[in-house]
Amino acid sequence: MNLTANIAGFNFDHILLNAAGVVCQTSDELDSVLASDYTGAVVTKSATPSLRPGNVSPRYHELTNGLGTINSMGLPNEGFAYYMDYVTQKQTDKPIFFSVAGLSKQENLDMLHKIEESKFNGLVELNLSCPNVPGKPQTAYDFETTEEILTEVFSFFTKPLGVKLPPYFDIVHFDNIANILNKFPLAFVNAINSIGNGLVIDEETDTVVIKPKGGFGGVGGPIVKATALANVRALRQRLSPTIKMIGTGGVTSGRDVYEHVLCGADLVEVGSQLAIEGISVFERLEKELTAILTEKGYNSLDEVRGQLKIIE
Numbered sequence: 041m042n043l044t045a046n047i048a049g050f051n052f053d054h055i056l057l058n059a060a061g062v063v064c065q066t067s068d069e070l071d072s073v074l075a076s077d078y079t080g081a082v083v084t085k086s087a088t089p090s091l092r093p094g095n096v097s098p099r100y101h102e103l104t105n106g107l108g109t110i111n112s113m114g115l116p117n118e119g120f121a122y123y124m125d126y127v128t129q130k131q132t133d134k135p136i137f138f139s140v141a142g143l144s145k146q147e148n149l150d151m152l153h154k155i156e157e158s159k160f161n162g163l164v165e166l167n168l169s170c171p172n173v174p175g176k177p178q179t180a181y182d183f184e185t186t187e188e189i190l191t192e193v194f195s196f197f198t199k200p201l202g203v204k205l206p207p208y209f210d211i212v213h214f215d216n217i218a219n220i221l222n223k224f225p226l227a228f229v230n231a232i233n234s235i236g237n238g239l240v241i242d243e244e245t246d247t248v249v250i251k252p253k254g255g256f257g258g259v260g261g262p263i264v265k266a267t268a269l270a271n272v273r274a275l276r277q278r279l280s281p282t283i284k285m286i287g288t289g290g291v292t293s294g295r296d297v298y299e300h301v302l303c304g305a306d307l308v309e310v311g312s313q314l315a316i317e318g319i320s321v322f323e324r325l326e327k328e329l330t331a332i333l334t335e336k337g338y339n340s341l342d343e344v345r346g347q348l349k350i351i352e
């Protein structure tokens with residue numbers, strides 16, 4: 041079965057990888073994603089210029105009944121230099137996505153200048169959608185600022201770069217963000233980050249389940265799948281064909297991967313379910329996906345990509 045994809049000249053032998061933030065904060069975790077025979081790439085935890093411990097705990101919770109997860113990690117990461125060392129020194133055949141999430145435009149520009157000047161030869165994912173830093177809004181909900189940042193970035197940045205977006209919930213917002221993104225030579229767009237600022241309450245104690253921000257946090261897992269698919273589909277329909285799509289959100293089965301591809305995803309990332317199940321999730325998902333493709337008589341994911349049917 042051909043499960044390959046290509047983004048900006050990089051070949052991916054498998055469609056799956058981790059979602060930024062999950063099993064990718066330390067070099068050992070990054071190594072474990074790369075070492076899987078069923079991943080096509082790895083993405084780093086979003087880096088800030090300096091090391092951050094993140095928010096207070098408890099800051100991550102798995103909902104009962106497997107509905108999903110809520111997190112308010114608050115961008116804990118080892119700092120830009122740590123990931124720069126990792127991504128420039130790692131010997132691997134798989135492409136590496138270097139995720140960055142500055143807390144201001146200037147922090148993003150400073151990190152991207154350093155990447156531009158470095159020998160890094162992978163892809164960069166600019167995270168414009170972290171919902172969990174107190175006092176910092178999700179950048180990509182501010183269309184003007186998003187356009188301003190990308191204008192400055194592409195005034196000097198020449199390496200393959202994509203953006204990680206928050207979920208959008210209105211057709212006019214799909215139109216607006218796509219119009220802006222189409223103005224830039226983006227390598228890819230990744231949809232979606234967690235659904236920001238959800239609230240989960242513990243039944244026994246009538247208490248929120250995470251401590252930061254009074255219990256508000258980013259929601260992932262099966263409960264966000266419909267929103268994730270809608271964002272992948274809506275953006276695929278609106279973005280220039282030169283901009284590839286990464287689908288993230290609600291992937292717990294091979295069928296979920298298949299549906300992301302139907303909506304137009306070139307690669308598919310696993311977040312909550314990777315946190316819950318561990319690295320072996322990639323083997324299970326790829327085998328389930330292959331079984332579906334075989335049963336339907338396909339030889340390649342290219343035959344499926346974007347082929348979602350609608351009711352005329």
Ligand code: RRO
Nearest residue numbers: 112113114115170172234258
């Ligand atoms: O670290 C986090 O709290 C976090 C980030 Br940066 C993000 O982009 N998405 C998320 O759900 N959590």
